[in-house]
Amino acid sequence: MECFRSCDVADLTELQMISRTAYSDAFHHLLDRSDVEVYVMSKYSSENLKKELEDSANHFLFLEEDGSAVGYMKYILEQNALEIDRLYILNDFKGRGAGSKFMKKAETLAASHGKKVLTLGVLEKNLPAIAFYKKKGFTQYSEEPVIVGHSEYRLLLMKKEL
Numbered sequence: 001m002e003c004f005r006s007c008d009v010a011d012l013t014e015l016q017m018i019s020r021t022a023y024s025d026a027f028h029h030l031l032d033r034s035d036v037e038v039y040v041m042s043k044y045s046s047e048n049l050k051k052e053l054e055d056s057a058n059h060f061l062f063l064e065e066d067g068s069a070v071g072y073m074k075y076i077l078e079q080n081a082l083e084i085d086r087l088y089i090l091n092d093f094k095g096r097g098a099g100s101k102f103m104k105k106a107e108t109l110a111a112s113h114g115k116k117v118l119t120l121g122v123l124e125k126n127l128p129a130i131a132f133y134k135k136k137g138f139t140q141y142s143e144e145p146v147i148v149g150h151s152e153y154r155l156l157l158m159k160k161e162l
Contacts, residue, residue, distance in 0.1 A: 004105055007060035007072060009053045012046060014069055015060065019044040022071065022088035027148075030125045035149025058085070061105065063098055073102045075109065081117040081159070082110035103136050107162060116162050121146075124154040133158055 062069040071089035089098045122129050138158040146155040
């Protein structure tokens, strides 16, 4: 059985494992390997994740299957939008509907908070994610540079009107 569950500081170890594993699996073949390693060790350190979890602006949701988290979504409620800041799914569960479940959940959460737009950023090299977001109705509205490790990459900013 699948269900969503809020994530808090007590879930730090599981959140860190999913973050490091999912990011490394998604980007080790797309980006410079040392950039990925530096990013993962810094961004997903216990200290950094704990700060994110303790910041009331951030909301984390695990998607669990048979009691184990298969991925998570970090979202932020902006003035007019719900920003999907992170959507990570473990490789073994990709292609099995988890991403669609997260998208539906994001739309439900946005509606319950009176938000009319979903926004997100995706690295331009992450073609599978871009294709998925386009299939779900997202369009690119801007882009910005982002540093991953020691290198600069392009982050595509996408939105979906609800």
